Amino acid sequence: MSVDVTTKFTGITFPNPFLLSSAPPTESETNILRAFEAGWGGVVTKTIGLHPVVNVYGAKAKFMRTSPDTAVVSMKKRPDAALHSSWNWELISDKTLDWWEPRIRRITDAFPDRVLIASIMAGSGNDKELGHWQTLAKACQNAGADGLELNFSCPHMDRKDMGSNIGKDQGLCSVVTEAVKEVAKVPVWCKLTPATADIVIEAAACFRGGADAIVSSNTFPSLPLIDPETLDFEINVDGFVSSGGLGGPAILPMALAKMAQLTKAFPEKSFSGIGGISDMSQALSYFLLGCGTVQVCTAAMLDHAIGPNIIKRLDQQYRDFLEKHEAEGWSSLEDFRGARRDRVVLQSEIRRPDASEYHAGYDAVEGYATPV
Numbered sequence: 005m006s007v008d009v010t011t012k013f014t015g016i017t018f019p020n021p022f023l024l025s026s027a028p029p030t031e032s033e034t035n036i037l038r039a040f041e042a043g044w045g046g047v048v049t050k051t052i053g054l055h056p057v058v059n060v061y062g063a064k065a066k067f068m069r070t071s072p073d074t075a076v077v078s079m080k081k082r083p084d085a086a087l088h089s090s091w092n093w094e095l096i097s098d099k100t101l102d103w104w105e106p107r108i109r110r111i112t113d114a115f116p117d118r119v120l121i122a123s124i125m126a127g128s129g130n131d132k133e134l135g136h137w138q139t140l141a142k143a144c145q146n147a148g149a150d151g152l153e154l155n156f157s158c159p160h161m162d163r164k165d166m167g168s169n170i171g172k173d174q175g176l177c178s179v180v181t182e183a184v185k186e187v188a189k190v191p192v193w194c195k196l197t198p199a200t201a202d203i204v205i206e207a208a209a210c211f212r213g214g215a216d217a218i219v220s221s222n223t224f225p226s227l228p229l230i231d232p233e234t235l236d237f238e239i240n241v242d243g244f245v246s247s248g249g250l251g252g253p254a255i256l257p258m259a260l261a262k263m264a265q266l267t268k269a270f271p272e273k274s275f276s277g278i279g280g281i282s283d284m285s286q287a288l289s290y291f292l293l294g295c296g297t298v299q300v301c302t303a304a305m306l307d308h309a310i311g312p313n314i315i316k317r318l319d320q321q322y323r324d325f326l327e328k329h330e331a332e333g334w335s336s337l338e339d340f341r342g343a344r345r346d347r348v349v350l351q352s353e354i355r356r357p358d359a360s361e362y363h364a365g366y367d368a369v370e371g372y373a374t375p376v
Contacts, residue, residue, distance in 0.1 A: 007326035008336040009319070011045075013296040014191035014216040014274050016150055018119050020045035021337055022287070022318045025278050025299035026123035026153060026195070028065060029310045031097060033107040037114065042312035043319055046119035048299065051096035051155045052104050052144065053125045054136050058095075061241050065092035066228070067252070067306065077229060079238040089255065090302040091228055091239065093160050093248035096125055101140065105147045112148035121193065122149035125158065127165040128176045134183040141184045141192075151190045154181065154215075156206070157197040157222035159249045168197035168222070174209035181213025193276065195219040198262050204269045217274035218266055219299070221259040223249025252302035256280025260289055264348040267294030271345065282314060284321030294342035 011021045023046040024030050024039050031050040039047050069085035070077045077088050097104070104122075112120050122144035126136035141152055156177060161167030170176045177194065184192055194210040196203055198221040207218045225247045228238045237245040259279025267275055277290030282303035290298045300318075304311030326334060334340045356362045 006335065007323060007330065009322055009326070011296060011337045013276070014151065014193070016119055016191060018045040018297065019117060020319055020322065021291075021297045022046075022315060022322075023048060023119075023121070023276070023297055023299045024304055024310065025301045026051050026155070027301040027305070028092075028094065029301065029304045031099075033111060035310050036111050036120070038312075039310040039315075040111075040115040040118045042310060043315045044118070044311070046121060046150075046297070048121040048123050048153050049097075049104070049108070049149075050099075051123040051125045051158065052099075052101060052140060053096050054101060054140065055126075057098045059098065060093060063239055064094035065090060065305070066239050067091075067302075068229075068254075078231075079228065087253060087302075087306070089250050089252040090223075090305065091226065091248050091250055092223070093239075093246060095161070096155070096158065101143055105143055108144060108147035108149055112150070119150045120148070121151040121153050122147075123153040123155050123195070125155040125166060127163060128170050128180055129165045133165065134180065137180055137184050138187045142187050145188065145190045149190060151193060151216075152184065152188060153193045153195050153219060154184060155195055156180070156210075157195045159197060159199060159223055159225045160247055168199055168225075171195075171197035171206055172200050174205050177206050177209040178213040181210050181215050185214035191216040193217040193219050195222055197222055198258065199225050202265075203262050204265050207266055207270065211270065211273060217276055217296075218270075219276045219278065220266060221255065221262045221279050223251040224255055224258065226250035251279065253280045253282075256286060256289075260293065263290060263293050263295065264345070267342065267345050268348060271342065283317055284325055287318065287322075288325070291337060291341055292344040293348070294345050296337065296341060 009020045011018050024044050026048040030047045036047050066079045067090050068077050068088045070088040071085050124140040127133035156171035158167030194215045231238050263277050275295045276297045277295040278299040281287050281300050287298045303314050307313050352364045
């Protein structure tokens, strides 16, 4: 039996299940071409919109590191410090749709065997904004995009009808998805925010609107730390800061928890996992929970901007994993995808030393008969 590293996800065949996520690594034609040359199975473009975008002055993204001897977390570069997380307050692409269209066409022509997903974003709440979503969708698919990822998750859009503000509203999730599906000829993925009380509710709304897949998690809303010496936030403009997105290794357990909620609620649906992935050990957790693809950002940004060493490592480790488990019949992702999803249960289902004394966390009510 020979291993098969290709995978089919939402009807699209990927040469491998590893994608670069919508972020700085996919903000330009040059970067995307370099990513495909390096071996990534797919890329999701930096989010394309119709509204003009101007980013903050100065740094838009930084990395936080921690030292094993002090446990200090800081954006300051220090010897022997390990990556803790990334932090950014970068907005969507500042390039116009007219700029993106010919570049999508050139990229897909140059790499017809790779997958390009166009990330798009508009507003919501009225027919004009729904029309903007449809304009973006039609333009990107006509230029050659293999799929569309709807950005319902950007954590720092000021407009109340954009980004994560859509992803927190099940009604908007459903209506926007349905509007895009009306014109889409390619698969539609919805990228949700983790900053919601129950991500399953928003995912259900997206599926009602016709979504082919859910992508989770985008970065978590957060603030940078305050420097104890200067008493300023470590990243700021004129001393001021606003909420940004936390990504990288620090969010891995939280992102997995969100993904487990989703895949258990919708075991027959498709999911793409994001958060803290730099090698197969992390990607495997997403696959075993039920993801059909995974997306990488922070690790790639630290590796020549597009992660040539990251994808080389992922590809080799993936092949090694399949070969190791070949005797179990695991020759492709579909043979083991979701194999540990059923291990995630309610806390009350975890075995106690004496189950007869456990009452789902509550004291037994005096005067009532013991349940049969």
